[in-house]
Amino acid sequence: MRKAYSSLSRRNDNRNFMSRFVKFVLFLAALLPLARLVWLGFHGGLGANPIEFITHSTGDWTLIFLLVTLSITPLRRLSRQYWLISYRRMLGLFAFFYGCLHLMTYVWLDKFFDAHEMLHDIAKRKFITAGMTAFTLMIPLALTSTKWSIRKLGKRWQTLHRLIYLSAAAGVIHYLWLVKADLKKPLEYAFVLGTLLLYRVVVWFIARTRVDRESRTAVPTAG
Amino acid sequence: MLIKRAVDIRSSEITPKSLYLNRRKFLAGAALAGAAAAVGLEVNDIVAPSASVLAGNKIDGIKKSSFSTTETITPYKDVTHYNNYYEFSTEKDEPAELAKNFRTHPWKVKIDGAVEKKQELDVDTIIKMAPPEERIYRHRCVEGWSIVVPWVGFSLSELIKRVNPTSKAKFVEFTTLMDLGQMPGQRRPVLEWPYVEGLRMDEAMNPLALLCFGMYGEDLPNQDGAPLRIVVPWKYGFKCAKAIVRMHFTEKQPNNSWNLSAPQEYGFYANVNPNVDHPRWSQAKERRLGEFSKRPTLMFNGYGDQVASLYSGMDLKKNF
Numbered sequence: 202m203r204k205a206y207s208s209l210s211r212r213n214d215n216r217n218f219m220s221r222f223v224k225f226v227l228f229l230a231a232l233l234p235l236a237r238l239v240w241l242g243f244h245g246g247l248g249a250n251p252i253e254f255i256t257h258s259t260g261d262w263t264l265i266f267l268l269v270t271l272s273i274t275p276l277r278r279l280s281r282q283y284w285l286i287s288y289r290r291m292l293g294l295f296a297f298f299y300g301c302l303h304l305m306t307y308v309w310l311d312k313f314f315d316a317h318e319m320l321h322d323i324a325k326r327k328f329i330t331a332g333m334t335a336f337t338l339m340i341p342l343a344l345t346s347t348k349w350s351i352r353k354l355g356k357r358w359q360t361l362h363r364l365i366y367l368s369a370a371a372g373v374i375h376y377l378w379l380v381k382a383d384l385k386k387p388l389e390y391a392f393v394l395g396t397l398l399l400y401r402v403v404v405w406f407i408a409r410t411r412v413d414r415e416s417r418t419a420v421p422t423a424g
Numbered sequence: 425m426l427i428k429r430a431v432d433i434r435s436s437e438i439t440p441k442s443l444y445l446n447r448r449k450f451l452a453g454a455a456l457a458g459a460a461a462a463v464g465l466e467v468n469d470i471v472a473p474s475a476s477v478l479a480g481n482k483i484d485g486i487k488k489s490s491f492s493t494t495e496t497i498t499p500y501k502d503v504t505h506y507n508n509y510y511e512f513s514t515e516k517d518e519p520a521e522l523a524k525n526f527r528t529h530p531w532k533v534k535i536d537g538a539v540e541k542k543q544e545l546d547v548d549t550i551i552k553m554a555p556p557e558e559r560i561y562r563h564r565c566v567e568g569w570s571i572v573v574p575w576v577g578f579s580l581s582e583l584i585k586r587v588n589p590t591s592k593a594k595f596v597e598f599t600t601l602m603d604l605g606q607m608p609g610q611r612r613p614v615l616e617w618p619y620v621e622g623l624r625m626d627e628a629m630n631p632l633a634l635l636c637f638g639m640y641g642e643d644l645p646n647q648d649g650a651p652l653r654i655v656v657p658w659k660y661g662f663k664c665a666k667a668i669v670r671m672h673f674t675e676k677q678p679n680n681s682w683n684l685s686a687p688q689e690y691g692f693y694a695n696v697n698p699n700v701d702h703p704r705w706s707q708a709k710e711r712r713l714g715e716f717s718k719r720p721t722l723m724f725n726g727y728g729d730q731v732a733s734l735y736s737g738m739d740l741k742k743n744f
Contacts, residue, residue, distance in 0.1 A: 248505065250506060250569055253569070310716075311718075313717065318706075326705060379704065382514070382686070383612075385514075
């Protein structure tokens, strides 16, 4: 008994250690886009218009992290690798992190903290409105990402966190509306997001028809 | 501390290395870079760098021009690696590589439409029509960035005078080469190919409008529009057609490519105007490449004295 128990706990320890290790590696990997910007910055690699480069790069990585976060649920269900869920929060927070950097390049390097000009932009420029919407919707998600909030909010937490769908959609629209003529890159993001959202619609639809069928077959026995 | 280096940069040192210093300075003292640029403005002796060979052949006998600005010239590397040249790519850093083997010789330019002397001219013949001048112009992109470039060429009017436009010639239409083999960007329907731009006759005859075949004292690099382009410094950059194969004189206003692509965003005139915003962004300010702060955009890009009269009585909000 005692021996079996200790081997089980050791296995749990191992799994715990592995999980933490993977999380740590993932954390470092998620910082690579930022590290790359810093490295390029000090080695003359940001091109002729460094601020534009930084703006585009941080925007891209915000969208990428949003999409990676949204792919966790389909991935873990389809591959039955349910442990993947333990990395979702960190990925989502990295989306928020790069979103903050992206917003900072706009607020600081593009508008130089000119509040009047920014408000004007938000009201008048559709793509800025969409970008601001995407960012604003991420704020409550980041704030309620703690274990305490999850426990406190209960079922409502999940409902609240569905805002990520809107945030990602607003982010992709922000990109679609800002390009001059070449829609290729924003459409790639739109395609991936569309696929990820479609998965959810399909899952929801299947679940609903199953409930329907079960309730229909349940009728005669009840009668 | 690092900021002071900006003063050291002379045109003769416009090399990748100085650019790297620029970049380091940029990040190290980002907040103060604007001040450095202000100091840089005093460097008046920036002319065509004769000491260093940059890309191609040096052009002999270049005259200076009173139209030139004394503002700091943008580094050669930036002007050759930050190109909106959709025939090659929609990414600005790609034309430099993709246009490397672009064939600019032999090159013919067709002159047709409402002219007495319809003909096909060899680019080498065109280049010899008038003595080359260096025109250091501000160049403002519709996207909100700007550069200062020492172009080489002569007034477009020199060519137009020689082909005798008829009274029906109200506009000139410029067509860029169409060549899917050499210009991979044309395989994608991002714009309607070939690229077409146009000027009203009086705009084309204005001495500022430049027929351009060189920059920084040398032949024009392929990614900057070789072998022949126009430069219209009071208009947004997209008006400056590159790799021109045809000049068509016509009675009706040409349909320029960007106008066809998004008529509510890009007009025919496209004069630089800080008071008329692009529907999606403000045109009040611009970022000069290499500078940290944005600077105010000038009406007609600062060339109002020469060109404002062309548009007197016109509603520039409507004719954007």
